[in-house]
Amino acid sequence: MTEVAVAGGRRSADDRRRQLIGIGLGMLIDRPWHQITVDAVAQEAGISRGLLFHYFPTKQDYYAQLVHAASQRFLRATGPDPDAADPLASMIANFVGYMRRRSGPLVSLLRAAGQDPVLESIMERMHDELTERVFAALGRPARSTAERLVVRSWWALAEDLTVQWLSRDDVDQDGLDRLLFDMLSRVLDSVDAERSAGHR
Numbered sequence: 001m002t003e004v005a006v007a008g009g010r011r012s013a014d015d016r017r018r019q020l021i022g023i024g025l026g027m028l029i030d031r032p033w034h035q036i037t038v039d040a041v042a043q044e045a046g047i048s049r050g051l052l053f054h055y056f057p058t059k060q061d062y063y064a065q066l067v068h069a070a071s072q073r074f075l076r077a078t079g080p081d082p083d084a085a086d087p088l089a090s091m092i093a094n095f096v097g098y099m100r101r102r103s104g105p106l107v108s109l110l111r112a113a114g115q116d117p118v119l120e121s122i123m124e125r126m127h128d129e130l131t132e133r134v135f136a137a138l139g140r141p142a143r144s145t146a147e148r149l150v151v152r153s154w155w156a157l158a159e160d161l162t163v164q165w166l167s168r169d170d171v172d173q174d175g176l177d178r179l180l181f182d183m184l185s186r187v188l189d190s191v192d193a194e195r196s197a198g199h200r
Contacts, residue, residue: 023044024069029102038059060116070109071125074098075130077094079094080137088184099163110123110159130152135148143195147191151188154187158183158184161176161180162176
């Protein structure tokens with residue numbers, strides 16, 4: 001039976017799903033992925049485990065929707081500022097800022113995705129979007145498959161380097177976004193140079 005939102009506090013089915021996903025997202029902030037259980041989520045929501053499965057048919061379905069919501073939150077947080085003079089630099093700065101605050105949840109999601117094809121597909125779509133954002137920030141489409149692959153690989157490097165960089169106290173923390181920007185600019189220049197050489 002579908003819950004109905006009334007003055008007494010009953011929630012609609014959509015509201016309840018959003019609540020349960022929100023609880024999972026909150027748990028991701030301060031605990032690793034494998035410690036988030038449907039029992040803990042149900043307890044936090046004040047409902048039974050069985051009622052949770054009324055809204056999400058299986059545990060896997062709940063986790064898939066949670067990972068999707070987390071990936072969308074990450075994309076919203078790391079987009080360029082609307083009025084940024086340099087959208088690419090703004091996007092990278094926002095990415096580094098997010099990683100300073102929330103690198104743990106993202107790393108947890110990436111590791112979990114590697115163990116499950118459904119979750120991996122969600123994270124793959126997130127990386128596709130990140131890759132396209134770079135070209136949108138540049139104001140042009142990718143000029144070749146090679147260029148798109150290079151940018152996608154740069155994102156993987158950026159994630160790993162940022163996690164390692166921010167965990168140390170013997171490097172210049174404030175210079176990370178500039179380093180990532182320079183690295184991306186250099187690899188794009190290298191692809192352009194290779195492409196030009198191939199057309200001679």
